[in-house]
Amino acid sequence: MLKERLKKDLLSWARSLADFFIRRECVCCSRPLESFESGICTICLSEIPLSYTWSSNTSFADKTFWGRCQIEKVTCLFLYKGKYRNLVYSIKYKGNIRLGIRLGKMLGEVIAEESIDYIIPVPLHRRKKRKRGYNQSEIIGRGILQALRKKNPAAKIETRLLERKDFTTTQTRKDRADRWLNVRDAFRVNPEKALQLAENNTIPHFLIIDDVLTTGATLDACASLLAESIKCRISIATLAAVP
Numbered sequence: 048m049l050k051e052r053l054k055k056d057l058l059s060w061a062r063s064l065a066d067f068f069i070r071r072e073c074v075c076c077s078r079p080l081e082s083f084e085s086g087i088c089t090i091c092l093s094e095i096p097l098s099y100t101w102s103s104n105t106s107f108a109d110k111t112f113w114g115r116c117q118i119e120k121v122t123c124l125f126l127y128k129g130k131y132r133n134l135v136y137s138i139k140y141k142g143n144i145r146l147g148i149r150l151g152k153m154l155g156e157v158i159a160e161e162s163i164d165y166i167i168p169v170p171l172h173r174r175k176k177r178k179r180g181y182n183q184s185e186i187i188g189r190g191i192l193q194a195l196r197k198k199n200p201a202a203k204i205e206t207r208l209l210e211r212k213d214f215t216t217t218q219t220r221k222d223r224a225d226r227w228l229n230v231r232d233a234f235r236v237n238p239e240k241a242l243q244l245a246e247n248n249t250i251p252h253f254l255i256i257d258d259v260l261t262t263g264a265t266l267d268a269c270a271s272l273l274a275e276s277i278k279c280r281i282s283i284a285t286l287a288a289v290p
């Protein structure tokens with residue numbers, strides 16, 4: 048108890064000290080942050096345009112995948128519009144890992160599905176990951192896991208089942224439309240990992256994670272590959288969705 052209190056005091060002291068040297072501001076509205084705020088201010092957070100995709104199985108997010116690979120549920124936290132686009136930008140390009148985990152946790156809390164076994168972040172090109180230092184989908188997945196474990200303690204992140212093929216094989220294609228059509232070519236399922244999962248004799252429920260849902264082409268490619276390789280159930284979660 049005392050240890051927890053000390054930890055909290057130290058954390059608050061460190062934040063005040065950081066505020067003194069570095070101007071911390073809201074990534075959405077640029078207002079200076081209070082010491083108890085982190086990444087996003089209380090006002091912007093209270094006005095975040097939630098998508099409510101979790102409240103039905105026929106939301107616009109679910110419909111994105113109708114007629115494609117069979118997806119059980121698509122959950123997105125907020126609508127990708129206005130100043131709230133900065134949240135994704137900050138996590139993706141500014142190394143705001145803490146914000147990614149925090150929003151991931153909020154997303155995990157609204158995921159109604161309790162039977163998720165594996166969280167599968169959409170893999171990043173190896174070269175991109177090396178340059179960025181992290182995969183933003185994996186960061187969001189870490190936050191989701193924190194929330195999901197309260198519902199299902201056995202849930203885990205699986206980053207080795209789905210792989211991104213070599214950077215050059217997809218990027219050398221010059222035509223954009225061609226690249227879109229060949230988005231499936233960008234990924235592969237690790238056969239060893241797939242075999243390991245098949246040996247468990249249960250049907251795993253995968254939750255594929257991405258930062259933003261736009262056309263759904265990448266997520267559909269990942270889902271189709273998984274469904275072809277392993278008998279499984281598939282759901283999808285993204286931080287934001289283009290309305």
Ligand SMILES: [Zn+2]
Nearest residue numbers: 073076088091
């Ligand atoms: Zn703000």
